[in-house]
Amino acid sequence: MIDLTITDVEAIPFAIPYTKPLRFASGEVRTADHVLVRVRTAAGVVGQAEAPPRPFTYGETQSSIVAVVEQLFGPALVGTSVLDRELHRARLHRTIANPTAKAALDMATWDAAGQLLGQPVHRLLGGYAESVRVSHMLGFDDPQVMVQEAERMREAHGITTFKVKVGRRPYQLDVAVVRALREAFGDEVELYVDGNRGWTASESARALAEMADLGLTLAEELNPADDVLGRRWLVQQCPVPFVADESATRPAEVTREILGGSATAVSIKTARTGFSESQRVLHLAEGLGVEVVVGNQIDGQVGTLASVVFAAAHASTSARAAELSNFLDMSDDLLVEPLTITGGRMAAPTAPGLGLHVDPDKLARYRQDA
Incomplete structure (x- = not known):
């Protein structure tokens, strides 16, 4: 035994x-x-x-x-x-x-x-899909630079879904970026925005109004959840699912945000809820009838591997593109075999466990306690 x-x-x-x-x-x-x-x-x-x-x-x-x-x-x-x-x-x-x-x-x-x-953890968790679509997160920069990065990701990896970081002041800076992306790619790409609590409720409402013709699919944490009445007012008029991320890191917080009218969708990040707690969040969201997206905590390849394992394991988490690509901006990583994104998708590993193999030489090179 x-x-x-x-x-x-x-x-x-x-x-x-x-x-x-x-x-x-x-x-x-x-x-x-x-x-x-x-x-x-x-x-x-x-x-x-x-x-x-x-x-x-x-x-x-x-x-x-x-x-x-x-x-x-x-x-x-x-x-x-x-x-x-x-x-x-x-x-x-x-x-x-x-x-x-x-x-x-x-x-x-x-x-x-x-x-x-x-057994692969992907199968132990549910084993729904063999791969998932990938979304790439675009950080603050000038419109032309962000368009160039999106083009590079599409050409090199086939990615056609982009999460655009917003929340700057004045908000028109970010509206210009989203408009530039839509003008550059037309209907060939999916765009959604994440404010990381950077705007007020009124700034968020004005920005959403100015982006109403750009076909956004999600809006995430545009203003702080602690602005309770402002957040509820904003969510009531938001034309797309409003995603709770930092404000909904535990099942109880998910319940509070959804039932309180402060969000209509939830971001699940295995980096902060692991697999066991993430399943609790997922099943709660399914019971409440709200959509989910698998988010990214700027993970390295080890963390990204965990995210794709969870995303591919369930029907709800594989329905949308998962945020899996920001490890591409790291100068190196720890895995023996680097992760790959092909045709805009990442495959779940089929080896027992998470299927990860850390390169001991790379770990020795980058560890901080040696």
């Missing part, structure tokens, strides 16, 4: 520069200061996942993730089975916040379980 017991948990900080900074309303990212989380089992199998800190969104840093994994979360999991996910959830949730640290541990246990059972 296979021994599924967790014997050790490790958190390895690493840093890989981006080839260009990604700018948006809530911050800027120049380097992937992430953490590789490993869960070792008595059978010798090692599960792995990536934790990308976003201090301007969730308050986590690279050092805080390492500390909480080593001092609190790791000891809480050692001695349990990789299948004891409800027990893991109960123990980890004794400590508030720390979403990406918890998520990485959850996904690493799924990876280990899949390897031990000889």
